Amino acid sequence: ADIRKRDAVVKAFQHAWSAYEQDAFGADEYHPISHRGSNLTTSTSPSGVRTSRGIGYTIIDALDTMLLMGEPLAPQYEKAKAWVKRELPRGWMRVGSVSTFETTIRTLGGLLSAYHLSQDPMFLERAAELGARLLPAFGEGLWAPAQKPNRRMRTDTSIAEAATLQLEFRYLAHALREWNDKEFWYKAEHVMRVLNQERLESGLAPHKLNTTDGSFLWSSVRMGSSGDSYFEYLLKQYIQTNRTESVYLQMYTDAMRGVQEHMVQRSPWKGHTYITELVPVPGRDDWTGAKQDHLACFLAGSLMLGATRNLQHLRASVPPQQTELTAEGRRDWKVGLALLEGCMDTTKTLTGLAPESVWWRADDQQALPDEPGQQWDWYIMGASKFWPPYDARYILRPEIAESVFLAWRLTGARRYRTYAWNIFTAIEMYCRLPEGGYATVMDVDNLPVKYEDKQETFFLSETLKYLYLTFADENVLDLNEVVFNTEAHPLPIFTPTIKPRFTEYSTLKPAPGT
Ligand code: DMJ
Numbered sequence: 001a002d003i004r005k006r007d008a009v010v011k012a013f014q015h016a017w018s019a020y021e022q023d024a025f026g027a028d029e030y031h032p033i034s035h036r037g038s039n040l041t042t043s044t045s046p047s048g049v050r051t052s053r054g055i056g057y058t059i060i061d062a063l064d065t066m067l068l069m070g071e072p073l074a075p076q077y078e079k080a081k082a083w084v085k086r087e088l089p090r091g092w093m094r095v096g097s098v099s100t101f102e103t104t105i106r107t108l109g110g111l112l113s114a115y116h117l118s119q120d121p122m123f124l125e126r127a128a129e130l131g132a133r134l135l136p137a138f139g140e141g142l143w144a145p146a147q148k149p150n151r152r153m154r155t156d157t158s159i160a161e162a163a164t165l166q167l168e169f170r171y172l173a174h175a176l177r178e179w180n181d182k183e184f185w186y187k188a189e190h191v192m193r194v195l196n197q198e199r200l201e202s203g204l205a206p207h208k209l210n211t212t213d214g215s216f217l218w219s220s221v222r223m224g225s226s227g228d229s230y231f232e233y234l235l236k237q238y239i240q241t242n243r244t245e246s247v248y249l250q251m252y253t254d255a256m257r258g259v260q261e262h263m264v265q266r267s268p269w270k271g272h273t274y275i276t277e278l279v280p281v282p283g284r285d286d287w288t289g290a291k292q293d294h295l296a297c298f299l300a301g302s303l304m305l306g307a308t309r310n311l312q313h314l315r316a317s318v319p320p321q322q323t324e325l326t327a328e329g330r331r332d333w334k335v336g337l338a339l340l341e342g343c344m345d346t347t348k349t350l351t352g353l354a355p356e357s358v359w360w361r362a363d364d365q366q367a368l369p370d371e372p373g374q375q376w377d378w379y380i381m382g383a384s385k386f387w388p389p390y391d392a393r394y395i396l397r398p399e400i401a402e403s404v405f406l407a408w409r410l411t412g413a414r415r416y417r418t419y420a421w422n423i424f425t426a427i428e429m430y431c432r433l434p435e436g437g438y439a440t441v442m443d444v445d446n447l448p449v450k451y452e453d454k455q456e457t458f459f460l461s462e463t464l465k466y467l468y469l470t471f472a473d474e475n476v477l478d479l480n481e482v483v484f485n486t487e488a489h490p491l492p493i494f495t496p497t498i499k500p501r502f503t504e505y506s507t508l509k510p511a512p513g514t
Contacts, residue, residue, distance in 0.1 A: 005421055006471035010069050012428065012438075013464045016455060017066075017076055019436025020058055026083060028057035032437025033453040041096035055091040055098065059083055060110035061461035064489055067117045068476065069468065084111070085122055092133060100137040101161040105229075105487040106457060108134065108168045113489035115175065116482075124175055131172045131184050138187040157211050158226035162191050164233055164486055167240055171491045173498055185498050192237070193502040195230075196251060202262060203254030204278070205230060221278040223263065224293025224357070229486040231255055232298060235306045239483045242495045249310060250505040256306065256332055259299075262287070264335055267360055267377035272345050273338035274360050274378075275299055290360045292378075297343035297354075297399040301406030303336030305479070308410055315480070319411040340407055343400045344419055346378065352426030353394035353444040355380050380445065388443035388450075395440045396431060396455065398462035398488065405466040409479055420470040427463075462488035 027037020039052040066073040115123035169188035194214040207227040208219035238248035277289035307329035308316040346354040358378040382389035408416035440452040482490040
C-alpha cells in the first residue's frame, strides 16, 4: 500500500461523511452548501399530509466503503448499520415512486455488498425485502423492467436501466438459495434473453427500448448515459458466475467487435483514442457523433478487464503476456490502455477535473492551433464565460478513477497511481468545501470555481472507493474473487447452484443500416 495516499483518501471520506452525518443523516441526498438533505420521493397520505423519509441512498451507498476503510470509520459504520436496521423499513413504507435502476444499483447493490463483506444477516434480510418491493417492476407480461416499480405509465426505458439489475438480483437469489427463491434470478435473466434476440447485426444496441415488446426504439448507441452499463454487465455477468455462462461472453464479444469497428476513433492532433456516440442520421443510412461523456470512460478499464478474463489460460499475469490473451483480448487490451490516456487528456483543464462531456474534433473541422500544447483535440460544447453549460461540470463522477484503478491492478504500473493521485488532488483543491463536504464544480475550465449545492452519493460509493483501492494493498478485494456492480459495490464471484435458463445464444439478425 501507499499508506500516506491511502490515508489521505480516508480523510477525504471522513470530511464528506461527517458533513452529511451532521447536517442530513438519514436523507437520501446531501446539499453541502445549504447544509441540508433531501429525499428522492415524497408521499401524500389520504388526508393530504406530505411526508418524506429517506430510503438509504447515501447511507447504504457508503456502507461498504466504510467497511473497507476499517477502524477509522468504525463508529460511523455502526451508526449507519443501526439506521439500516431500524429506520430503513419505515422509509420504504412511506416512499412514493422510485427509480428501479438507481434503487437497484445503489441500495440493493449496497446492501448486498455490505452483507458480503460483513456477513451480517441483517443486510441480507433488508436486501430480500427490497428485492421483493422492486419485483413488480418486472411485471406480468412485461419483458423489461419499468423505470418505476409502482408506475407503468411509460412504455420506454433505456437499455442501461433494463440490463443493469442482473448482478444484484442474481446474487440475491444465490445468497437466498437455502430458501429456494429463484424468482429474483429468473426475472432478471429473462431480460437478457429478450435482449439477446433483439441485438443488431453489429453486436451493438441502441439505448432506447420499448418495455412492452422488447424492441429497440430509434435512438443512438451510447457508451455514456443510458447505454453504458448494459455493455458493462454483459462482461460482468460472465465474470460473476465464474465464467460458466458462455452466452454472456458471446454477447460481450459481439458487442465489443461492434464498438471497435464503429465507435473507437483517433483524434487528428495528438492521436488520442476516444469513443463516440453513434447518432442515427434521419433519412440516411448513416451515423454521426463525436461526443464522449465522462461516463464512457468506464469502458477503458472494462476492456482491460474483459481482455484478462477472456483468456487462452485461466489467469493472466500482471501485466498480461500477449500470448496469454486471445486475439480479441489483445485488441481490447490495447484500446483500453489508449482510451484511458484519452480520458486522462480530458482532465487537462484549469482545475485538473474532467468535464461531464467533451466533443472530439474531426480533422476537417478547423485549422490546427498555432501554439503547440494548446488544447485542440476536444472542446466543451457551449462553453462560455457567462453561463457554464451542463457539459462543463464535474459532478464528482468516478469513471476515470475506476478505469485507473483497474489499469493499476491489471498492469501494476506505477503511472496509474500517479494518475489517481492527480485526480484526487484536483478534487481536494477544487471540490472540497472547507466547512464540510464536497460539491459539484459548475465549470472545470473557469477559475475561481463556482459550485452547485450537491454531493452525489456515488462520490462516497465509487470515486473515493476506487481511489482508496488504488493506494491500498492489492489483496484488498482481489479481482479474482469479486465483481463490482456499476455503483462499485463488490459482490462475490460464485459458481451458480440455480440452473440458468438463458443459455442459448442467438446469432445476430441481419438488419439494414446497422
Ligand atoms: C453511477 O451511479 C453508476 O456508475 C452508473 O452506472 C452511472 N454512473 C453513475 C456515476 O457516474
